[in-house]
Amino acid sequence: MTILLDVAAVSKLFPVGGGPGPLARFKRRFSGGPEKLPKVYAVDDVSFSINKGETVGLVGESGCGKSTLVRALTRLVDVSDGSIKLGSRELSLKASRVFARDRDRARIQMVFQDAGESVNPRFTAFDAIADPLRRLRKMRGKALTERVETVASQCGLPLPFLSRYPHQLSGGQRARVGIARAIAVEPELLVLDEPTAALDVSVQVVILQLLQRLKKEFGMSYLFVSHDLSVVRLLCDRVLVMYLGKIVESGPAAEVFEHPLHPYTQALVAAVPRLHENGGGRLRLTGEPRSPIDPDPNVCRFYGRCPLSAAMCKTTMPKLRRFGPRQVACHFAEEFLLVPKA
Amino acid sequence: MTTAVPALSVEGLSVDFRTRSGIVRALDNVSFAVDKGETIALVGESGSGKSVTAYAVMGILDPAGKVTAGRAMLGGLDLLSAKPSQLADVRGREIAMIFQNPRTALNPIRIVGRQIADVLIRHGNVPRRDAPGQAIDMLRAVGITDPARRAKAYPFEMSGGMCQRVMIAIALAAKPSLLIADEPTTGLDVTTQAVIMDLVNDLAREMGMATIFITHDLALAGQRSARIVVMHAGHVVENAPTEELFKRPRHPYTAELIAATPDSAQNLDELVSIPGALPDLRRTDLPPCRYSERCPRKIDACAQPLSRSTSASGHMVACWNPLPERIANAPTESAA
Numbered sequence: 144m145t146i147l148l149d150v151a152a153v154s155k156l157f158p159v160g161g162g163p164g165p166l167a168r169f170k171r172r173f174s175g176g177p178e179k180l181p182k183v184y185a186v187d188d189v190s191f192s193i194n195k196g197e198t199v200g201l202v203g204e205s206g207c208g209k210s211t212l213v214r215a216l217t218r219l220v221d222v223s224d225g226s227i228k229l230g231s232r233e234l235s236l237k238a239s240r241v242f243a244r245d246r247d248r249a250r251i252q253m254v255f256q257d258a259g260e261s262v263n264p265r266f267t268a269f270d271a272i273a274d275p276l277r278r279l280r281k282m283r284g285k286a287l288t289e290r291v292e293t294v295a296s297q298c299g300l301p302l303p304f305l306s307r308y309p310h311q312l313s314g315g316q317r318a319r320v321g322i323a324r325a326i327a328v329e330p331e332l333l334v335l336d337e338p339t340a341a342l343d344v345s346v347q348v349v350i351l352q353l354l355q356r357l358k359k360e361f362g363m364s365y366l367f368v369s370h371d372l373s374v375v376r377l378l379c380d381r382v383l384v385m386y387l388g389k390i391v392e393s394g395p396a397a398e399v400f401e402h403p404l405h406p407y408t409q410a411l412v413a414a415v416p417r418l419h420e421n422g423g424g425r426l427r428l429t430g431e432p433r434s435p436i437d438p439d440p441n442v443c444r445f446y447g448r449c450p451l452s453a454a455m456c457k458t459t460m461p462k463l464r465r466f467g468p469r470q471v472a473c474h475f476a477e478e479f480l481l482v483p484k485a
Numbered sequence: 486m487t488t489a490v491p492a493l494s495v496e497g498l499s500v501d502f503r504t505r506s507g508i509v510r511a512l513d514n515v516s517f518a519v520d521k522g523e524t525i526a527l528v529g530e531s532g533s534g535k536s537v538t539a540y541a542v543m544g545i546l547d548p549a550g551k552v553t554a555g556r557a558m559l560g561g562l563d564l565l566s567a568k569p570s571q572l573a574d575v576r577g578r579e580i581a582m583i584f585q586n587p588r589t590a591l592n593p594i595r596i597v598g599r600q601i602a603d604v605l606i607r608h609g610n611v612p613r614r615d616a617p618g619q620a621i622d623m624l625r626a627v628g629i630t631d632p633a634r635r636a637k638a639y640p641f642e643m644s645g646g647m648c649q650r651v652m653i654a655i656a657l658a659a660k661p662s663l664l665i666a667d668e669p670t671t672g673l674d675v676t677t678q679a680v681i682m683d684l685v686n687d688l689a690r691e692m693g694m695a696t697i698f699i700t701h702d703l704a705l706a707g708q709r710s711a712r713i714v715v716m717h718a719g720h721v722v723e724n725a726p727t728e729e730l731f732k733r734p735r736h737p738y739t740a741e742l743i744a745a746t747p748d749s750a751q752n753l754d755e756l757v758s759i760p761g762a763l764p765d766l767r768r769t770d771l772p773p774c775r776y777s778e779r780c781p782r783k784i785d786a787c788a789q790p791l792s793r794s795t796s797a798s799g800h801m802v803a804c805w806n807p808l809p810e811r812i813a814n815a816p817t818e819s820a821a
Contacts, residue, residue, distance in 0.1 A: 204674035345759035414679035
């Protein structure tokens with residue numbers, strides 16, 4: 144298998160207490176410059192790879208850094224540290240502003256959560272899909288029209304709808320516009336940020352099946368960001384679980400959901416409502432996550448909320464360790480490995 | 486149905502909305518009841534009329550909406566014909582509602598402790614000077630750590646999960662007998678969702694409160710309620726005890742809804758989408774069964790006025806050609 148995207152030790156820190164205003168200026172002066180400001184560790188030393196044609200799921204709760212990671216990968220923000228390689232090309236060196244005009248820009252595209260909000264409301268569906276083609280492929284005139292119409296029909300968007308504005312389209316049609324816009328420039332990696340979160344189940348099915356068909360047809364790789372584990376289970380080959388800026392578990396999707404090893408993944412899986420099952424009496428997380436601002440590098444990020452929370456977790460940060468095809472960052476992973484299915 | 490006196494019984498509720506492009510018949514002859522201490526769920530896709538039902542019962546419909554028929558009996562009071570002053574007394578004291586988006590439902594410029602205290606003073610017969618202390622107790626009851634400090638926080642200083650806990654504290658402050666929860670966990674993480682739903686369930690059980698839980702998530706509804714009312718385009722199409730509904734759905738729409746839920750399949754190809762879309766409720770030629778145009782089991786009889794039948798176990802279905810009582814679980818069987 145060839146590796147398409149290789150992410151190594153990527154970090155993204157945001158200084159806090161910056162910004163405008165005299166107070167912030169005062170703070171900056173007396174704290175010794177912006178480097179000395181406290182920082183939010185949004186993404187902290189994350190490494191993973193995506194193979195060609197693979198669908199990888201990225202799950203975690205809001206605030207865990209999955210959006211920041213995705214924005215870093217798609218080069219919408221600059222990383223603080225680490226390398227992002229797409230094929231043989233290193234992407235992290237160029238500033239995002241410069242990369243926006245790079246010819247490799249077309250190789251990673253993104254489908255945003257709600258196309259109703261991510262598509263310019265004054266663009267018709269045609270303009271929305273044509274925009275990346277005009278910018279990245281310099282397409283004009285008849286070739287452009289043809290390409291837009293091809294992509295639209297590949298995504299199941301009837302051609303008369305191309306002249307409509309986002310507010311004149313239904314949720315499912317908007318999702319199709321969002322997908323068509325992203326695949327118009329034939330990307331190798333498509334990043335999908337909760338593409339079905341705003342849709343009803345009946346429409347969600349159609350969009351998920353469309354995504355699967357497009358993937359087969361064009362041999363794209365997907366990074367699928369979602370908090371809906373039942374969807375991730377259906378669509379993804381492999382899954383990454385993130386907690387407070389770090390990957391805490393990764394592995395084949397079926398295995399991770401059937402037999403989660405990290406206590407956080409266990410709580411996450413237990414929290415998913417199931418059709419034929421009663422919800423009471425299962426593992427629950429209490430409390431709020433730890434602060435992501437300058438976290439102690441020697442304390443496990445899950446400490447305090449974790450039902451295990453042993454003395455060791457307070458003194459040593461667990462490393463991501465390999466167990467066959469899976470990786471887990473917990474001191475007690477072995478114990479769960481031995482326990483048969485929960 | 487049980488012989489207990491229902492906490493709320495909605496009978497033949499119809500609601501129209503006047504819009505510039507015509508009259509939208511949002512609800513048509515909606516009936517269901519919730520017993521004291523029981524939790525039921527209203528389930529349906531967006532546009533099915535779940536929230537409109539709740540808003541009509543609460544008397545907080547948009548001015549364009551008009552109740553054209555029906556009753557909503559809470560004890561001896563018909564909420565739909567009650568005077569505004571009567572409603573104002575009942576709301577908050579007898580019925581409370583949790584809204585979908587806690588951040589927009591809370592007052593952004595009032596500290597949360599004060600917002601809870603307001604309800605206690607107005608509806609809970611709590612003396613003004615005891616209210617702040619009791620508000621802190623409420624915050625503790627809904628599981629907020631360090632409640633004394635959090636009571637002085639504004640909604641924007643709190644996470645989504647915490648705001649929703651505050652909403653629950655406000656709703657339950659006056660110990661109502663009926664709680665309407667309109668998608669209380671949409672937009673929250675699954676882990677938070679589970680905790681919030683546990684909280685609502687536990688408090689409801691403790692206080693013997695009836696709960697109407699509105700959601701589009703069939704799996705979540707199944708987990709949290711004893712009975713499910715399925716809505717489609719302003720009609721109640723099926724109303725059955727939860728387990729029976731999943732095992733033996735009788736309305737074709739319910740069966741398709743179950744088959745479309747991601748949880749019911751092993752892989753994507755097994756999932757079945759529901760063909761067609763909701764009918765345009767402005768049409769004057771709406772068929773008597775609003776599902777008939779999408780329905781795979783349509784027969785000639787469907788052109789007659791809707792037939793509602795209820796079995797001995799309280800399984801109501803509004804269909805001329807329902808799935809048979811026995812084999813109806815075929816679409817879900819393969820998935821289990």
